[in-house]
Amino acid sequence: LEAKNRLSIPSKFRSQLADGAVLSQGLDGCLFLYPKAIWDSLITKLSQLPLTKETARSFTRSLSYGATEVEIDSLGRILVPDYLREFAGLKSACIIAGAIDRIEIWDKSKFVSYTTTINSHREEIAEKLEIS
Numbered sequence: 438l439e440a441k442n443r444l445s446i447p448s449k450f451r452s453q454l455a456d457g458a459v460l461s462q463g464l465d466g467c468l469f470l471y472p473k474a475i476w477d478s479l480i481t482k483l484s485q486l487p488l489t490k491e492t493a494r495s496f497t498r499s500l501s502y503g504a505t506e507v508e509i510d511s512l513g514r515i516l517v518p519d520y521l522r523e524f525a526g527l528k529s530a531c532i533i534a535g536a537i538d539r540i541e542i543w544d545k546s547k548f549v550s551y552t553t554t555i556n557s558h559r560e561e562i563a564e565k566l567e568i569s
Contacts, residue, residue, distance in 0.1 A: 438531050442522055443514040446470075447533055450540055451513055460521060461504035466547050468517070468525045470540040473506070517542075 438444050446454065457473030471479065483500065486493035503524070507515040517527065530545035543551070555562065 438517065438522070438527050438529050439514075442517045442519065443510075444517050444527075444531060444533075444542065445512070445514050446509060446540070448513060450533070450535065451509060454509055458507050458509065458515070459504055460507045460515065460517065460542075461500055462502065462521065462524050463541060464499075465551060466525060466543070468521055468527075468542040469500075470507070470515070470542060471538070475538050476504075 453472050454470070459471045459473060459476040461469050461471070461476075463469035480501070483493075483497045486497060488494065503518075503520055505518060505521070509515055525542065526544045526547060527542070528544055528546075532541075532543040532545050532548040534541045534543065534548070
């Protein structure tokens with residue numbers, strides 16, 4: 438993360454973001470960077486959740502509050518607003534990781550801590566999922 442809050446996106450991800458991108462608060466202390474089409478689809482799904490359920494309202498708010506469209510400049514960088522940088526605790530060293538339909542942006546020390554924890558419980562986590 439540069440001093441002016443610009444973050445270079447690896448070239449392998451840039452083509453996925455060519456039609457626009459949305460940066461939002463993520464889960465587990467990271468930021469989510471979505472291709473615009475995926476973001477629009479997610480917002481459509483979230484808008485179908487029952488407004489009467491507190492968990493649905495809370496989750497929708499957590500993802501949508503502060504979400505912002507970002508542009509990739511000619512050098513492949515995006516501008517990370519201060520409030521999102523502070524939310525994720527981003528300092529200078531960041532990890533940019535592909536996560537199926539989105540990109541996650543992590544502070545490096547948080548990422549190392551998080552992945553160490555989940556890797557030590559992989560089997561337990563897999564056991565709780567119902568994937569066939």
